[in-house]
Amino acid sequence: MVQILTPDGVIAPSAEAEPYLALVEGLDDATLETFYRDMVRSRRVDVVGANLQRQGQLALWVPSNGQEAAQVGSAHAARPQDHVFPAYREHVVGMIRGLDPVRIMALLRGATLGGWDPAETGNFHLYTLVLASQTLHATGYAMGLRFDGLVGTGDPETDTAVLVYFGDGSTSQGDANEALVFAASFETPEVFFIQNNHWAISVPVERQSRVPLSRRGHGFGMPGIRIDGNDVLASYAVTRTAMEQARGGEGPSLIEALTYRMGAHTTADDPTKYRPEGELESWIARDPISRYRTWLEGRGASAAFFEEALSDADDFAADVRRRTLELQAPSRPAIFEHVYAEPHPLMAQQADWLERYEAGFEGGAA
Amino acid sequence: MTRELQDRVDEVPPVVAPPAPPTGTPSEGRADASPAPSSDAPAGRDEASAAPDLLGVQSMPMGKAINAGLRKALADDPKVLLMGEDIGPLGGVFRVTEGLHAEFGDDRVIDSPLAESGIVGTAIGLAMRGYRPVLEIQFDGFVFPAFDQITTQLGRQNLRHDGRMPMPVVIRIPYGGHIGSIEHHQESPEAYFTHTPGLRVVSPSSPHDAYWMIQEAIASNDPVIFFEPKSRYWPKGPVDLDHAGIDLHASRVMRRGTDVTVVGHGAMVATLLQAADIAEQEGRSLEVVDLRSLSPIDYGPLVDSVQRTGRLVVAQEAQGFTSLGSEVAATIAERCFYSLEAPVLRVSSFDTPFPPAALEADFLPSPDRVLEAVDRALAY
Numbered sequence: 070m071v072q073i074l075t076p077d078g079v080i081a082p083s084a085e086a087e088p089y090l091a092l093v094e095g096l097d098d099a100t101l102e103t104f105y106r107d108m109v110r111s112r113r114v115d116v117v118g119a120n121l122q123r124q125g126q127l128a129l130w131v132p133s134n135g136q137e138a139a140q141v142g143s144a145h146a147a148r149p150q151d152h153v154f155p156a157y158r159e160h161v162v163g164m165i166r167g168l169d170p171v172r173i174m175a176l177l178r179g180a181t182l183g184g185w186d187p188a189e190t191g192n193f194h195l196y197t198l199v200l201a202s203q204t205l206h207a208t209g210y211a212m213g214l215r216f217d218g219l220v221g222t223g224d225p226e227t228d229t230a231v232l233v234y235f236g237d238g239s240t241s242q243g244d245a246n247e248a249l250v251f252a253a254s255f256e257t258p259e260v261f262f263i264q265n266n267h268w269a270i271s272v273p274v275e276r277q278s279r280v281p282l283s284r285r286g287h288g289f290g291m292p293g294i295r296i297d298g299n300d301v302l303a304s305y306a307v308t309r310t311a312m313e314q315a316r317g318g319e320g321p322s323l324i325e326a327l328t329y330r331m332g333a334h335t336t337a338d339d340p341t342k343y344r345p346e347g348e349l350e351s352w353i354a355r356d357p358i359s360r361y362r363t364w365l366e367g368r369g370a371s372a373a374f375f376e377e378a379l380s381d382a383d384d385f386a387a388d389v390r391r392r393t394l395e396l397q398a399p400s401r402p403a404i405f406e407h408v409y410a411e412p413h414p415l416m417a418q419q420a421d422w423l424e425r426y427e428a429g430f431e432g433g434a435a
Numbered sequence: 436m437t438r439e440l441q442d443r444v445d446e447v448p449p450v451v452a453p454p455a456p457p458t459g460t461p462s463e464g465r466a467d468a469s470p471a472p473s474s475d476a477p478a479g480r481d482e483a484s485a486a487p488d489l490l491g492v493q494s495m496p497m498g499k500a501i502n503a504g505l506r507k508a509l510a511d512d513p514k515v516l517l518m519g520e521d522i523g524p525l526g527g528v529f530r531v532t533e534g535l536h537a538e539f540g541d542d543r544v545i546d547s548p549l550a551e552s553g554i555v556g557t558a559i560g561l562a563m564r565g566y567r568p569v570l571e572i573q574f575d576g577f578v579f580p581a582f583d584q585i586t587t588q589l590g591r592q593n594l595r596h597d598g599r600m601p602m603p604v605v606i607r608i609p610y611g612g613h614i615g616s617i618e619h620h621q622e623s624p625e626a627y628f629t630h631t632p633g634l635r636v637v638s639p640s641s642p643h644d645a646y647w648m649i650q651e652a653i654a655s656n657d658p659v660i661f662f663e664p665k666s667r668y669w670p671k672g673p674v675d676l677d678h679a680g681i682d683l684h685a686s687r688v689m690r691r692g693t694d695v696t697v698v699g700h701g702a703m704v705a706t707l708l709q710a711a712d713i714a715e716q717e718g719r720s721l722e723v724v725d726l727r728s729l730s731p732i733d734y735g736p737l738v739d740s741v742q743r744t745g746r747l748v749v750a751q752e753a754q755g756f757t758s759l760g761s762e763v764a765a766t767i768a769e770r771c772f773y774s775l776e777a778p779v780l781r782v783s784s785f786d787t788p789f790p791p792a793a794l795e796a797d798f799l800p801s802p803d804r805v806l807e808a809v810d811r812a813l814a815y
């Protein structure tokens with residue numbers, strides 16, 4: 070397992086971390102601080118999301134607390150031209166790519182089925198709720214990049230790769246396995262990033278696999294690397310390396326980030342029903358944010374920096390909350406819009422019927 | 436036994452449709468009936484004089500017509516690519532892509548790994564990247580591993596992206612019986628797809644339509660499920676290489692008649708024309724309508740026809756329960772209530788799995804089964 074920063078907040082690289090140390094040493098203070106700010110923001114947005122759901126403002130919230138390091142580190146490993154295909158829990162990845170989290174709120178509020186245009190969100194694609202479907206879309210996209218000659222040119226502004234996220238449970242889906250087959254076969258510029266948060270709702274990862282999920286990579290003919298997903302430095306460095314290899318034409322790879330879903334699966338879930346006693350506590354001791362903070366403190370980051378990062382996160386989350394409450398429901402004709410790209414008689418007829426039906430009540434109903 | 440229809444090569448209807456009837460319910464995007472193929476256009480021209488609109492009329496089987504349509508689409512648009520199982524050097528198990536790999540190469544005609552969900556799922560990603568993938572599913576019964584990607588992903592991407600992510604993906608599916616094959620190789624699964632919003636579903640019945648409809652399907656910015664009636668792959672028919680005639684989603688009157696309208700699609704159209712021949716000998720006049728497009732359905736010509744004949748028999752190879760034929764029957768009952776002299780009757784196969792091929796002639800609607808329903812309709 071690649072681990073650079075231990076749960077105690079000290080740099081003590083594992084043997085497997087050796088190839089990545091130079092990358093970490095090259096990170097400047099501003100970048101290191103950005104990692105921290107992003108993780109704190111993510112955790113604040115998480116609280117806001119859960120509260121909004123409890124207050125009836127969202128149908129559902131999907132928490133990501135505990136997984137901040139896996140997400141923030143890997144997200145920063147992608148270049149602007151890269152494409153990112155999320156599952157549904159990668160809120161901070163989207164934020165890092167330029168997605169306004171209010172778009173996620175709109176989705177979970179029932180105002181849209183999609184919510185954003187990847188062209189406007191740093192190539193951060195839509196959430197996909199059918200588990201592992203996105204792994205195939207990502208792979209097809211990466212095949213296209215290859216066909217378009219955008220791989221291995223040596224020009225860092227041209228070469229492009231795809232980063233796709235999925236969960237430990239999703240690795241059992243046929244689509245995930247088919248995606249790995251296609252990726253290996255077509256040597257796609259792609260990184261498969263598994264967040265092994267140890268649970269698929271109530272089912273532990275042991276039900277999905279008896280061997281480390283990283284080993285699956287080897288079976289499909291690509292590198293498979295297991296990392297401490299609560300170590301933002303390992304997440305960044307390993308993903309960065311894999312993405313560079315992908316862009317350079319060396320093909321796909323798979324990363325298994327060991328992390329933990331500290332919250333519920335969603336706000337509809339009650340993890341006390343299935344979590345073994347003490348498990349949560351053992352992972353709180355490995356919290357990705359506090360270990361990183363300890364390390365930054367040791368490097369001399371000031372108390373003022375941490376205060377400022379927190380108040381920035383508070384302001385950010387409060388703004389997300391305020392704008393979520395202002396979200397408008399879509400108008401009725403939206404039901405029929407864009408179901409087809411080209412005119413379709415049924416859409417026209419049914420939109421017209423609904424319009425006339427509703428108009429029939431106007432003025433008549435008291 | 437099983438080649439009954441294939442032997443009727445000479446009875447393939449002419450490309451030319453009769454003059455367009457007045458449309459009862461005009462529907463969107465419907466073009467007028469096909470113009471007559473210009474009979475003075477020479478059938479084979481040499482390269483030098485071949486202007487794109489003067490290729491003339493050629494006789495070819497449907498498989499070759501689709502091949503020609505695919506070749507044209509590949510040549511015209513570098514973003515078109517073919518993907519499927521065994522479609523490369525082999526040319527597909529039905530040889531529909533024969534020669535295309537040699538002509539366009541590995542990057543345009545792709546032998547995929549053996550995984551249908553993978554084929555459709557990666558095609559979605561390729562479409563996001565600006566490609567126009569044309570996929571081949573090897574047989575009707577093997578589309579189901581891809582059903583999830585088709586229904587939950589392909590048919591919804593444009594909607595989920597607020598209209599900014601069209602999915603110009605064509606899925607070609609050889610379908611239907613009459614070929615005496617084993618389990619999962621003779622099915623008619625159209626209704627699963629016509630029931631799914633966001634998809635367009637079409638099925639040609641003749642080489643001419645196949646040549647044009649495959650190109651129109653590829654040009655569509657919506658996903659199109661393209662059902663190829665595999666028993667019709669081999670009979671030859673005229674293909675007017677200059678004129679498509681009518682729109683991808685237009686239905687067409689194939690034969691004029693006055694007593695009962697019969698409607699179907701794909702291979703069933705040949706059965707209906709056969710039934711009409713037999714009926715004529717018995718002094719009954721059937722009007723035959725080819726739906727061509729199964730979603731959306733162009734009801735104009737059908738409504739017009741039923742308003743004149745007052746009777747409709749809907750025929751299909753698929754199982755009848757909650758089928759496309761049920762939808763057509765219900766819609767015609769609503770739209771033609773005052774014209775109908777009899778309830779709309781359906782002729783389908785049975786609501787069982789497709790039986791062993793030795794029994795397929797008992798399972799599939801034959802001209803006689805159609806005529807039995809015609810008799811019932813006339814008895815009202």
Ligand SMILES: Cc1ncc(C[n+]2csc(CCOP(=O)(O)OP(=O)(O)O)c2C)c(N)n1
Pocket residue numbers: 158198199200235236237238239240266268269270330334
């Ligand atoms: C095909 C499919 N089956 C079932 C579900 C219901 N479901 C939603 S999330 C989930 C668990 C997913 O676990 P994992 O892949 O580990 O991701 P995590 O939620 O832990 O991030 C299930 C079963 C679904 N969304 N899609």
Ligand SMILES: [Mg+2]
Pocket residue numbers: 236237238264265266267268269270
């Ligand atoms: Mg999980």
